[in-house]
Amino acid sequence: MRSLFFKILAFLLLFNFATWLFFLLSDDFISTTVNGKRIALEERALLFAKIAQPVLEDEELTDFRKGLQLRETLDDTRLIHKESIRIFRYDEENSILDSFLYFDGRKHLKSEIKVDELPAIGTEDIVPKKDIGTRIFEFLSPLTVKNLLTDPIVEVRSKFTLQTEISDLGNNTFRIRSLSPIKSGRKTIGIVEAEESIDLGALYAKRNGFRLNMLIGLSGITFIFGALLAFSIVIPLRRLSRRLNQKLTPDDLATQLNRFHIKGLAKRKDEIGSLYKNLNILTKQVSELFGEKERFASDVAHELKNPIASIIAYSENFNATAPEDGTEAIEKIQSQAQRMNKLVTEISEAAIVDNDLVTQKRERVNISEIIAEIVNHYIEVNDHPFVKISMDIQRNISLEVLPERLGQVTVNLLENALSFAQPNGEIRVTLKKPILSRVILTVEDSGPGVREELRELIFERFFSKRTGASHVENSSGLGLYISKQIVEAHGGEIAVEKSAKLGGALFRVML
Numbered sequence: 001m002r003s004l005f006f007k008i009l010a011f012l013l014l015f016n017f018a019t020w021l022f023f024l025l026s027d028d029f030i031s032t033t034v035n036g037k038r039i040a041l042e043e044r045a046l047l048f049a050k051i052a053q054p055v056l057e058d059e060e061l062t063d064f065r066k067g068l069q070l071r072e073t074l075d076d077t078r079l080i081h082k083e084s085i086r087i088f089r090y091d092e093e094n095s096i097l098d099s100f101l102y103f104d105g106r107k108h109l110k111s112e113i114k115v116d117e118l119p120a121i122g123t124e125d126i127v128p129k130k131d132i133g134t135r136i137f138e139f140l141s142p143l144t145v146k147n148l149l150t151d152p153i154v155e156v157r158s159k160f161t162l163q164t165e166i167s168d169l170g171n172n173t174f175r176i177r178s179l180s181p182i183k184s185g186r187k188t189i190g191i192v193e194a195e196e197s198i199d200l201g202a203l204y205a206k207r208n209g210f211r212l213n214m215l216i217g218l219s220g221i222t223f224i225f226g227a228l229l230a231f232s233i234v235i236p237l238r239r240l241s242r243r244l245n246q247k248l249t250p251d252d253l254a255t256q257l258n259r260f261h262i263k264g265l266a267k268r269k270d271e272i273g274s275l276y277k278n279l280n281i282l283t284k285q286v287s288e289l290f291g292e293k294e295r296f297a298s299d300v301a302h303e304l305k306n307p308i309a310s311i312i313a314y315s316e317n318f319n320a321t322a323p324e325d326g327t328e329a330i331e332k333i334q335s336q337a338q339r340m341n342k343l344v345t346e347i348s349e350a351a352i353v354d355n356d357l358v359t360q361k362r363e364r365v366n367i368s369e370i371i372a373e374i375v376n377h378y379i380e381v382n383d384h385p386f387v388k389i390s391m392d393i394q395r396n397i398s399l400e401v402l403p404e405r406l407g408q409v410t411v412n413l414l415e416n417a418l419s420f421a422q423p424n425g426e427i428r429v430t431l432k433k434p435i436l437s438r439v440i441l442t443v444e445d446s447g448p449g450v451r452e453e454l455r456e457l458i459f460e461r462f463f464s465k466r467t468g469a470s471h472v473e474n475s476s477g478l479g480l481y482i483s484k485q486i487v488e489a490h491g492g493e494i495a496v497e498k499s500a501k502l503g504g505a506l507f508r509v510m511l
Contacts, residue, residue: 420447
């Protein structure tokens with residue numbers, strides 16, 4: 001049985017996994033950032049194309065003068081993001097990168113800002129440590145960024161309309177590149193290239209770092225409080241389970257049930273406290289019922305046996321001196337008194353069996369030896385010498401049972417088979433344990449068998465419907481009933497079938 005504690009922890013794990021999955025999959029930061037950068041870059045390309053158009057339309061200027069004019073025009077401090085812009089002359093015979101370059105924002109920026117480079121000392125061995133945000137981005141990027149990547153730009157198409165591409169440069173860096181034509185009427189006179197590289201991993205980590213740390217903290221707190229909650233539920237339940245699993249002995253059953261007490265649980269106001277209180281009430285009721293049942297069975301047996309014994313004794317004494325015409329009546333009185341005596345004995349035995357099935361502890365025993373010993377005894381002391389008894393017992397079959405009660409089942413089935421197989425029939429007892437199956441005990445006879453409509457009734461209490469040679473004097477009808485109670489208390493099944501070999505009834509017990 002799996003522990004409730006681990007089931008609660010597993011539920012918490014699934015809950016946190018679902019929370020993380022929802023957080024990660026519902027976050028559209030990557031797609032929003034990339035699309036936002038793409039739109040801004042396209043607008044920038046269109047803007048600079050509009051700015052450069054008057055300069056490039058001036059046919060009196062050479063390409064060199066156009067370049068100087070563009071640098072002067074774009075030197076306006078109100079224009080930002082110039083470093084991502086390059087402006088080319090459109091040339092149908094050459095690719096864009098091989099065409100004349102009017103303006104290069106990257107070189108323009110370097111000329112404006114001069115930074116003295118410091119020598120790098122030992123940086124070649126330093127590997128930047130990846131935080132959790134970067135690691136999560138690397139996990140998500142194949143799922144999200146893959147849908148954002150585009151095919152490379154076809155430069156010929158940039159003559160007519162705006163073209164944009166998004167490509168992966170590796171190391172969580174992505175490039176967005178746009179080409180916008182500069183038109184003079186229907187003629188393309190230049191191309192504006194806007195290009196920007198984005199370190200999406202760093203942006204994702206910076207933007208979600210705090211939220212991820214918060215989520216990690218919440219997950220940890222959830223597990224801690226969940227574990228405390230699980231302990232507060234599981235530990236009391238385990239104490240209850242151990243207390244309920246305690247061995248009960250028939251001598252002091254009522255006393256032990258009345259001592260059902262676990263310190264601390266009675267003060268709890270929750271469902272566990274309520275469960276404990278209800279179990280206390282239940283154990284008290286059970287102890288009272290068992291006590292009353294045992295006392296009743298003992299009292300009934302005692303009260304009935306004394307007068308029955310007196311009736312039998314007086315009838316025997318009177319029979320010795322009675323006249324011949326009164327002998328038959330006295331014999332009937334004596335027979336009925338003996339029947340009542342046997343019935344009382346078996347009723348008392350049934351009560352003892354019920355008590356043992358509840359209170360006695362099962363033992364692992366070799367049932368092959370037990371059943372073989374019983375069958376051998378019947379073979380040796382058989383009162384019907386013309387009834388053949390045989391057995392086929394598989395060796396070394398072990399089960400956890402009440403040995404005396406299992407022996408009682410075997411005896412009851414053998415007695416039942418003898419009553420039907422006499423005076424000159426056959427009885428066969430088999431015990432087998434097929435692989436990956438339960439133990440099977442069968443007792444079959446060569447008697448008349450059991451009619452189909454009676455196969456369920458024969459296990460009822462006090463059922464005894466026998467005729468002819470199978471009639472048993474003073475039968476109580478409790479033997480098969482007790483056998484069924486014992487078998488079912490061991491988690492088994494008992495049934496009667498029509499025997500295929502000996503022709504009579506076949507009783508099959510599965511344990």
